[in-house]
Amino acid sequence: MTLDVMPDVTRDTPRKAAPLLEADGLVRIYETRKGLFGQPVPVRAVNGVSLKVAQGETLGIVGESGSGKSTLGRMLLGVDPSQEGVVRFAGAPLPAAGTPAWRALRAHMQMVHQDPLAALDKRLTIADQIREPLDIHARGNRAERRARVAELMQAVGLRPDQAGRYPHELSGGQRQRVVIARALACGPSLLVCDEPVSALDVSIQAQVVNLLADMQAANGLAMVFISHDLKVVRNLADRVAVMYLGEIVEEGPVEAVFAAPQHPYTQALVSSVPAPGKRLDGRMILKGEPPNPAARPAGCAFHPRCPHAVASCRAEAPALVPTAAGRRAACHLVGGADRLAA
């Protein structure tokens, strides 16, 4: 299956269709307080993110822990408010969270969370949890709903005998399959997955990855797939966006980006991926303090840890600009890409 990948910014070819999901200049600021009487310190968790996802396309999002991936994922669905910027779904700005229009839209855009235990209701059996969205959005009659629940459970690898169990009676991986089945219940057109297979063992992970790929092929499901597992992202995504401290620092077709990362952070990320047979010492372990979103470094946010940083990196923030066909990066030295290879 070939997909209409990201609009080629360098050539400005006309796109086939408007993107299903479009975010423009999203900013999310959390206020945290220092001590009991301290001044609130603004934390720019997401700092001006723009992205597009076409129907049937999967955008992978990877990046440093705390870089704002989960926050961004929630903003894309309107669950988390944005201080600046706009999200458009099928061409129209998202209705305000909590309104009936927004609730109705949620049948089409679903989320799979990072922590299955927090996402599930401890008092409901897993069959009831999977059926819940069908009830809320009034899909089918009782028998049809029951059949759909059985179908979903089988699709995600849960046994029929587990239907009456409660979340705490399942293992961690089994719980996440319940969450995925529930998200797929209404046949959404967009799925925002936040670390959906992180809690799963490799075999079920392979099943779920294949399942998500199948859903996409069959229904034109679009996905935003947040994960720290680059191998899974590479297998599933068409494009990938790499985040660092609230911003996208690199973006492009997933195979190209992972085969030849341009931004120094992406280079460190790709070199850190553990693989059987690859020793710890062969990795490029990042030095220096992990970034603090409450005190962004001046210039390029990555410069204090960047092995290539030059004077301009400390002074001026690099913009996310086209670097190659379908690729963008935010680094003074890229584009310019061959200088980094030296």
Added chain:
Amino acid sequence: MSRSHLVQIRDLSVAFDGVPVLHGIDLDVAPGEAVGLVGESGCGKSVTWLAALGLLPAKARVSGQVRLGAVDLVGAQRATLEGVRGAKVAMIFQDPSSALNPVIRAGRQITEALGIHRGLKGKAARREAVRLMELVGIPDPARRFDLYPHEFSGGQCQRLMIAMALAGEPDLLVADEPTTALDATIQAQILDLLATLREEMGMAVVFISHDLGAVAQVCERICVMYAGRIVESGPVGRVFDAPRHPYTRGLFDALPSLTGPRTRLSPIPGTVPDPRALPQGCAFAPRCARAVAVCSLQRPRLEPDADGRALACFDPVPADARTPAEAQHPAARASAAVRAVDEAAPPFMPGPHGAGPAGSGPDRGRWQEAAQ
């Protein structure tokens, strides 16, 4: 294996509501050693250590032995267990949100642990807590000391839990999926951190993870579990270069790769069996491509092999079969070459791998009466 053991688990079994989920685990951890525990969801990795530390709900029936020095932890008094937990053995739990108290500030949760295990109070406790937060890579720990858990990212919560676990300077750290929520660069730092702590504090680590790559980097020894039993164990290098239990091999085949063509992934067919209706014979037989007639009748016992591993299989993958890891990762080829030298010694399994086990003498020893 002459090192005296820090923890010695013998025939550890657990049942919930009369349904056995752990069927007699034998596992030793030497001081300072790093042991990896892998296996599919629900195979009993967490339950093994929750049982060992007396953390299962009252309805769980636990039998067997868990020796820590002279003490047997199975059926031990609450006070004994509380003295062990955190101070001698600390555990990092799988669900970060369930282990951190959402209504207590992050820093205080660490100072409380420091108070209990090391008697630190006030300023000293605070200083040490900030140091621990810094050690595990929380940015700006002094300011973030007073934040609540929900104000940290998922990965940061995981790091907070590692800091809490380290508060008691334990002899053994049981880390249940400690890097699951972390990005690759932080994961590399945490794995590095665990390696450093092992070296500096002589701390042993049990590393529960489904990330085979991470296990390979942290651990010296690996145990592969399936349906409540250990099915293969041995030195990490050997098991990873040439997985021999068909289940272990299946785990490797299911891995996506960062290089090479993007192909559909190959999960192990079927699902993990219901603990209430375990197949007779080898629990993996219904999903196993190598299964022969005897596999569905009798249960293979975990038996030591000539090359330092233990294996519970009637028809294991031949030791020289190329692993997908070697095919995918050029770096692995170097170790494969080393392995080839190791294997100058005659392999334990004679004959072609297609031959039924009934014909090969050494395998008789594996047989055992079928499970009831």
